[in-house]
Amino acid sequence: MKRDDTSMLARPQSVFGGLAATGLAPLRHMQLGDGMALTLWERDTEGLEIAYSQPGHHTLAYYLKSGRGTRRLDGASALQDEEICSLPYDHASRWLVRGRLRFLHLYFKPELLERRATLELDRDARLVRLDDRSHAPGGELQRLCGRLAVLPWQGADAPMQANELAHETLSCLLRAQGEAADVRLRGGLQxxxxxxxxxxxxxxxxxxxxxxxxxxxxxxxxxxxxxxxxxxxxxxxxxxxxxxxxxxxxxxxxxxxxxxxxxxxxxxxxxxxxxxxxxxxxxxxxxxxxxxxxx
Known part of the structure; x- marks a missing residue:
């Protein structure tokens, strides 16, 4: 796979790096090419705090099992099973993790979403943002994340199948985002x-x-x-x-x-x-x- 997929996650402040720093090892990990990677994590703990700060890449998190009272330490409610969270490249968050968690992370570079917006939505790349938010269970995005979670991880065909499905998932995620209306465009093409x-x-x-x-x-x-x-x-x-x-x-x-x-x-x-x-x-x-x- 492309070397830049690996370097994206090698930074200590990446979401992958933040989880690995707690001693957590991924159950599965796959480089997908095109600036994307997919990781399946599992943890059983009585209480653990995890912090992310400006990871430099976007993350789409799908919680198959959300533990007991796992939440962000910013007033957000506890996670639910099959909840989806989108975490932008420049976000900062602290999480309290309890119980048995099993979750899937799709990591991808910001320019992937920007390029899709220009092609699929005819939108200036600067008007595209990934919202820092939770997506309630149900709908097309959950269906696609569910398909990613059950893909085979072994075999020569696995990365390509995951790559194709990840692209479809990003298109769906893009359509769920709002336009960055607070951005004042300076320069750029009309x-x-x-x-x-x-x-x-x-x-x-x-x-x-x-x-x-x-x-x-x-x-x-x-x-x-x-x-x-x-x-x-x-x-x-x-x-x-x-x-x-x-x-x-x-x-x-x-x-x-x-x-x-x-x-x-x-x-x-x-x-x-x-x-x-x-x-x-x-x-x-x-x-x-x-x-x-x-x-």
Whole structure:
């Protein structure tokens, strides 16, 4: 899997690091690629305090068993079985844990939610936030978390299955978030320009895209466009384009029988070797393996 998935959790202030610092070892852990990781935890204790402070990544927590009176020490009510909590990358919280807990954590980078918002909601990345909140049991989000909890953890196919389901879960979570109405946007691309640039990239993924081309579409200098693109999309142009090429390749692998060379060409990769290397770096498996594992 991508090395940055591991480094995301290696920081001492990460949620994973905060739990590990208490002596807790995960029952299961899986790197999913695309800046995501999945961990199943279990603990039985008479009383333990756990603190998180600006972990640097988002966390979606699904409590299969919530213990006895487990709660946040900020006045919140006790957790319920099958409750879901979303914890943003910059949040701080202290928890009192009692009884037997069994919970699933999906860790993911903030830019994943920002990129989805730009593509799925046509929203400036800066207007997207992950709410620090609890989600009551019931509904589509719980159904998806429940499916994540029972996925197989072993076998060559497991990471890909979990990756696909995790992406679906993040789309559902995104739709449950509010817009960050208190954010005053300074700089960045105007909505019409943002859409024009986004659509141009989508229509030309098969070709060689340059900063100059995109700046021309936006009618800006390369210098100003680079800063404004990063502000509105949450990523620099080269990283956005690389991610969209991987997304396009996955779509074609799922929905067509096109040869790998044709997919590489349609997604803008100079060679089949470059395509295979980029795909493996993003998802942890070769394109041929990805296609073979599809149901």
């Amino acid at each position: 909505p019409a320009v943002r859409r024009r640039v986004r659509d141009y990239i989508e229509a030309h993924l098969h070709g060689a895209l340059t900063l100059g081309m995109l700046a021309d579409v936006a009618c800006m200098s390369e210098y100003h466009f680079l800063r404004m693109f990063r502000a509105s999309f949450g990523l620099p142009p080269h990283a956005w384009i690389a991610a969209r090429r991987i997304d396009r390749a996955r779509q074609l692998l799922r929905s067509t029988d096109l040869p790998l060379q044709r997919i590489a060409d349609d997604c803008g990769y100079a060679t089949l070797s470059h395509f295979s290397h980029s795909f493996r770096s993003a998802l942890g498996c070769a394109p041929s393996r990805f296609r073979a594992q599809l149901p």
